[in-house]
Amino acid sequence: MIIAVASGKGGTGKTTVSVNLARTIGSGVQLLDCDVEEPNAHLFLPGREKGSDIVTIPIPLVDESLCDACGECGRFCRYHAIVSFGSSPLVFPELCHGCGGCALVCPRGAIREQGKRIGVVETREADGITLVQGRIDIGVAMAPPLVRAVKETLNKDTTAILDAPPGTSCPVIATLRGSDFVVLVTEPTPFGLHDLRLAVDMVRELAIPFGVVVNRMGVGDDRVHRFCREQEIPVLLELPDDRRIAEAYSRGELVVDALPEYASHFATLLWNIREFRSAGGK
Amino acid sequence: MKIAFTTSGNTLDAPMDGRFGRAAGFVIYDTDNDTFEAVDNRQSVNTAQGAGIQATEAIVRHGANCLVTGHCGPNAFRALSAAGVRIYTTSAATVAEALEAFSAGALATMKSADVEGHWS
Structure with a gap:
């Protein structure tokens, strides 16, 4: 199964969800960092470098x-x-x-x-997780070919998580195309909702089942939840606005490692993804 | 000789448009018989990239050998140079004023692009 993690808005927590979901699935999973203009999943999963190919x-x-x-x-x-x-x-x-x-x-x-x-594709190995990331050269405007080069490493026999760039433009489409389920990460604010609407339109256009993760629950208001209810979009996970999560993030640590009580959150997320994927999503 | 002026209108009284590639249109003035025609540039205005190159193709197709505009980026400059179009810059308000300055020999030719590319 290929799970893409995307968002209309930047900074909502795509990488946080991606790396913690990868750790939750564990050994054998592939994590593809398709945010080739600013790949950063490796900061949470340092591991060792296995190779680098010029694209x-x-x-x-x-x-x-x-x-x-x-x-x-x-x-x-x-x-x-x-x-x-x-x-x-x-x-x-x-x-x-x-x-x-x-x-x-x-x-x-x-x-x-x-x-x-135009850039390089780097492969790393971190505790059984294979991390592949694209890194575009400075000044290059054409990200989609590099995103596709990252996706050429996909192994169909295992679960793969694709960490998408923010937004709804070509590099995001190149990432999402061909995936089985899309997780849209947002925050419960007017800004989060505005960009979530754009992302929902995009995923519906691509006809891929999807659901929403609401990060930093407790800030803002309830309009994201109201929108999801009206549109019959499943909310797969709510992550609270917990200062300790931000602190773990700022140290480059995985939430599920630093705060084991959140392990069940990500296990639930994985369970929900499988459930809504087989139900065809919305 | 035909001179292309970048403009947001389609008459000699129309305001000059300082941009080349994404100018609304061109007034192409024929100095041999003092006539002009208006050329729409909507296709380049709406293109995702390469507007200056496409605009060059448009004015060359209409026989222009000179261009009078406000600014010119690196790709447009390369295309215009390859097409043998001489480039003149002006801050004149209208096409008529720019034409007058051109006829008086008061406009400088452009030797290199004066603005950055817009594709990045």
Whole structure:
């Protein structure tokens, strides 16, 4: 089973839920940190590094001796990454999504592809948990290919947890696509609700069963709960606004290790995920 | 010679638009017969990325060999240079004022991009 942990709003506790859920499942679980612009799950699960692979996307390389400046490549590229003005085309590598279409449509075979580095995929092992994380290079705007490279390490035979980036844009969609269940983490505040609504719209669009974790219960108000009730969205777990959780977090410790009384919370979360997944979610 | 002006309107009285790639449109003035045409740039305004490159394609398709605008980013600058379009900058309020300054030879040509790229 692939469980994705997402949220509209940043800082709601996606990583906290992801790493503690991984620890609760225990040995053999995969934890994929798909927040490639700021991977941080490793801070809670240091372990030892097992390897690192460079990820590239293919960008066009034009052989000017073969090019007759017909401009087909530029007419094909919807991202304006290659363009011709009656001469050999110009390539804008940072706009290229690496689809390879320009090379396919070139009637002269003048375009071949070369790899352009966008980041790395690192693998770690921490107490039986396999942690895979993407780390995008500084200045690179194209996160989805790196997210997909992280997901290529998925082992279908085991349970995997995907820690998604915040928001509802392309890197999040790239993370969620293909998962069996989505956990949306939010907080009981107007800000939490606003961004939860966006995240709910996104997950419904993707047609993946989902439920909500309400973190920092006790702050704010009850409007997130009212929204979930009206929309018939299951609340999978409530985590209280407990200062000791924040303290454990600030030391880079797992909640279930530092505060064993919370182990049952995450066990319940896992049970609820399995239950609502088989029920088809909402 | 045809000169493209970036503008939010479609007449010579219209205000200049300081942006190039995401300008609402262009007035393309033909100095050979003192006529002009308005060109819509909505397609580039709404594109996710590469607006300056697409806008360059649009003005080149309409035969422009000069561009008068407010600012120009690095990708647009590369595309315009490759297309052989000379770039002039102005802070004139209207297309007519910019045209007058251009005709008087009062506008400086741009030698490199003057604003950062917008894709990141």
